Amino acid sequence: MAAAIKKVGVIGAGQMGNGIAHVAALGGFDVILNDVSADRLKSAMATINGNLSRQIAKKLISEDARKQALARITATEKLDGLSDCDLVIETAVEKEETKRKIFNELCAVLKPEAIVASNTSSISITRLAASTDRPERFIGIHFMNPVPVMELVELIRGIATDDATFETAKAFVTKLGKQIAVSEDFPAFIVNRILLPMINEAIYTLYEGVGNVEAIDMAMKLGAHHPMGPLELADFIGLDTCLSIMQVLHEGLADSKYRPCPLLVKYVEAGWLGRKTQRGFYDYRGDKPVPTR
Numbered sequence: 500m501a502a503a504i505k506k507v508g509v510i511g512a513g514q515m516g517n518g519i520a521h522v523a524a525l526g527g528f529d530v531i532l533n534d535v536s537a538d539r540l541k542s543a544m545a546t547i548n549g550n551l552s553r554q555i556a557k558k559l560i561s562e563d564a565r566k567q568a569l570a571r572i573t574a575t576e577k578l579d580g581l582s583d584c585d586l587v588i589e590t591a592v593e594k595e596e597t598k599r600k601i602f603n604e605l606c607a608v609l610k611p612e613a614i615v616a617s618n619t620s621s622i623s624i625t626r627l628a629a630s631t632d633r634p635e636r637f638i639g640i641h642f643m644n645p646v647p648v649m650e651l652v653e654l655i656r657g658i659a660t661d662d663a664t665f666e667t668a669k670a671f672v673t674k675l676g677k678q679i680a681v682s683e684d685f686p687a688f689i690v691n692r693i694l695l696p697m698i699n700e701a702i703y704t705l706y707e708g709v710g711n712v713e714a715i716d717m718a719m720k721l722g723a724h725h726p727m728g729p730l731e732l733a734d735f736i737g738l739d740t741c742l743s744i745m746q747v748l749h750e751g752l753a754d755s756k757y758r759p760c761p762l763l764v765k766y767v768e769a770g771w772l773g774r775k776t777q778r779g780f781y782d783y784r785g786d787k788p789v790p791t792r
């Protein structure tokens with residue numbers, strides 16, 4: 500039996516956090532958006548407002564819907580601001596130790612019946628759940644980027660996730676107007692198990708000099724009708740997130756075919772994380788993206 504969700508917490512106001520807050524608020528839920536950085540919360544609210552404007556421009560929503568959605572979002576740096584939430588979705592950086600630390604602090608302030616979810620791209624839901632006081636009420640709710648545009652959400656049950664939690668998550672995601680793919684709890688689930696090795700292979704294609712950035716992205720956009728080239732998409736996702744996902748696949752499946760390309764490692768070590776740092780396979784500091792290789 501699904502429980503009623505009224506108030507949703509979102510932890511991490513990065514590109515996914517702002518998107519999840521956006522769609523939950525538009526879906527009629529009260530949203531508490533949390534981040535460690537006040538600046539990040541401020542820019543997240545501006546991004547949400549901007550993306551709501553895109554949807555107004557495309558006549559997908561009304562001005563009134565935008566006003567009501569923004570009024571439903573409260574930004575807070577304090578985790579105890581989430582204490583009254585019925586569901587909290589963690590969407591901080593793709594590092595297991597960071598997520599575990601967040602859950603540890605979060606569960607201490609949450610009401611016992613609240614559900615905790617992670618938007619993780621790849622990490623074991625069963626393992627993350629075991630680090631909380633509520634493995635039965637823990638689930639993976641994996642949105643796709645950009646959240647307001649992408650139709651799919653993956654639902655991933657940990658070994659202990661109970662039926663009520665699964666039904667509640669399903670009802671929540673359906674209310675947001677998303678389509679659901681149910682994945683078993685194995686490394687990187689379905690989308691990223693297939694997509695990230697493709698992106699990693701594109702980086703190997705660049706690393707081995709088979710083609711340059713422009714040729715590789717054009718080849719896949721015009722040759723395979725991808726909406727974005729794989730290197731452009733890697734920059735969009737974030738190269739740190741791409742590397743974390745490949746590391747989870749490599750360690751979790753113990754198969755060398757998932758070893759991250761050394762060039763991806765180098766870019767992340769250089770802090771060239773893609774769009775979010777204005778530089779990755781493309782340089783975004785000018786008026787149009789320029790390939791960096």
Ligand SMILES: CC(=O)CC(=O)SCCNC(=O)CCNC(=O)[C@H](O)C(C)(C)COP(=O)(O)OP(=O)(O)OC[C@H]1O[C@@H](n2cnc3c(N)ncnc32)[C@H](O)[C@@H]1OP(=O)(O)O
Nearest residue numbers: 550553620642643644645646647648690691726727732736
């Ligand atoms: C990593 C994981 O764990 C899982 C994942 O998410 S894997 C990644 C899944 N996502 C994809 O594969 C995205 C592939 N790309 C696309 O589908 C399209 O390029 C797109 C939907 C992103 C944009 O399509 P488009 O027709 O060009 O949209 P358009 O309205 O013209 O706007 C393009 C721009 O707006 C962005 N955009 C469009 N609508 C947006 C929205 N509502 N919110 C945020 N960004 C939006 C696009 O990213 C692009 O950004 P810039 O303005 O900075 O260049």
Ligand SMILES: NC(=O)C1=CN([C@@H]2O[C@H](COP(=O)(O)OP(=O)(O)OC[C@H]3O[C@@H](n4cnc5c(N)ncnc54)[C@H](OP(=O)(O)O)[C@@H]3O)[C@@H](O)[C@H]2O)C=CC1
Nearest residue numbers: 511512513514515534535536590591592593619620644736
């Ligand atoms: N990028 C993508 O395409 C997708 C990503 N995901 C997953 O979503 C999650 C977030 O990814 P994404 O939004 O791209 O990452 P970002 O780097 O854009 O955002 C992460 C946010 O989390 C914040 N943060 C870090 N530590 C904490 C903490 N302890 N408490 C609260 N906030 C914290 C960061 O703040 P600061 O920067 O100040 O450290 C940052 O604002 C990851 O698990 C990722 O795998 C899922 C689907 C798609």
